[in-house]
Amino acid sequence: MALSDPTLILRVRNLTARIATRKEEIHAVRGISFDIAAGEAVGFVGESGCGKSVTARAIMRLAPEGTSIALGGSVDFMGQDLLQLDEKAMRDLRGRRIAMVFQDPMTSLNPVMTIGSQIDDIVRRHTELRGRAIRQRTVELLNLVGIPNPERRADNHPHQFSGGMRQRVLIAIAISCDPDLLIADEPTTALDVTVQAQILRLLMRLREERGMSLMLITHDFGVVAGMVERVNVMYRGEIVESGSVERVFAEPAHEYTRALLHAVPRLDTAGRVL
Ligand SMILES: Nc1ncnc2c1ncn2[C@@H]1O[C@H](COP(=O)(O)OP(=O)(O)OP(=O)(O)O)[C@@H](O)[C@H]1O
Numbered sequence: 662m663a664l665s666d667p668t669l670i671l672r673v674r675n676l677t678a679r680i681a682t683r684k685e686e687i688h689a690v691r692g693i694s695f696d697i698a699a700g701e702a703v704g705f706v707g708e709s710g711c712g713k714s715v716t717a718r719a720i721m722r723l724a725p726e727g728t729s730i731a732l733g734g735s736v737d738f739m740g741q742d743l744l745q746l747d748e749k750a751m752r753d754l755r756g757r758r759i760a761m762v763f764q765d766p767m768t769s770l771n772p773v774m775t776i777g778s779q780i781d782d783i784v785r786r787h788t789e790l791r792g793r794a795i796r797q798r799t800v801e802l803l804n805l806v807g808i809p810n811p812e813r814r815a816d817n818h819p820h821q822f823s824g825g826m827r828q829r830v831l832i833a834i835a836i837s838c839d840p841d842l843l844i845a846d847e848p849t850t851a852l853d854v855t856v857q858a859q860i861l862r863l864l865m866r867l868r869e870e871r872g873m874s875l876m877l878i879t880h881d882f883g884v885v886a887g888m889v890e891r892v893n894v895m896y897r898g899e900i901v902e903s904g905s906v907e908r909v910f911a912e913p914a915h916e917y918t919r920a921l922l923h924a925v926p927r928l929d930t931a932g933r934v935l
Pocket of ligand 1: 682689708709710711712713714716725726727728
């Protein structure tokens with residue numbers, strides 16, 4: 662299947678995802694459609710349980726832990742429908758062309774391995790580099806995501822890093838293969854506010870420098886403001902509203918969006934004398 666618009670890298674149509682646990686089946690994503698252009702940052706906003714994470718996982722064809730997933734519709738990624746690929750092709754694509762960063766930077770890292778050896782492994786697996794060149798690349802990646810003294814820090818274990826620094830490490834791992842699309846699922850939720858801003862700035866800088874697309878998933882409208890061009894608002898497994906951030910902020914069309922926006926402090930009115 663060819664993409665009609667060459668600047669689109671992702672074209673999702675009528676995507677459905679049912680996840681089954683031992684107890685029940687949940688229709689978590691109910692026929693959503695959206696596009697992401699090359700180099701574009703798109704936000705997905707909605708309250709907990711609305712299907713944002715399942716959407717991200719559906720694109721990667723990964724089931725949430727402890728579940729199995731059944732997908733419908735199409736996920737056209739640079740001209741290939743990912744839902745039709747065999748598992749081997751999908752494994753090749755994950756991490757290399759589409760990479761993901763999750764909320765909890767501690768559980769995604771191996772606590773007994775040094776940061777450097779964890780990144781070395783990924784560089785070895787995904788590139789042609791061998792010998793000393795691997796560690797050089799690891800240090801370069803740590804430097805790129807703003808880890809000070811990267812040569813020395815590479816020999817530390819995850820618990821010797823702060824939450825924000827661990828998230829930087831995971832971002833380094835995610836961009837190590839130069840993906841076309843980075844999916845960041847609540848990347849700053851576990852971090853305090855100043856660190857949140859630093860991580861968001863880092864993601865934006867990397868997106869610009871590398872020309873990758875960014876799918877930013879958050880329950881917090883404040884996080885997407887100033888970060889993305891377009892936002893999709895999700896509610897109960899559907900996209901109920903989408904548009905430019907400015908438009909959605911200024912004139913939310915859906916009642917649910919208005920309710921979500923109410924929860925965000927308004928910077929423009931905060932200092933005004935009543
Ligand atoms: N591992 C799981 N086991 C059982 N149900 C799950 C699991 N993961 C997600 N679900 C269910 O799928 C639906 C969509 O969840 P999803 O995680 O996509 O929501 P979300 O919008 O990303 O919220 P959150 O930010 O809390 O993850 C919900 O009904 C949720 O309960």
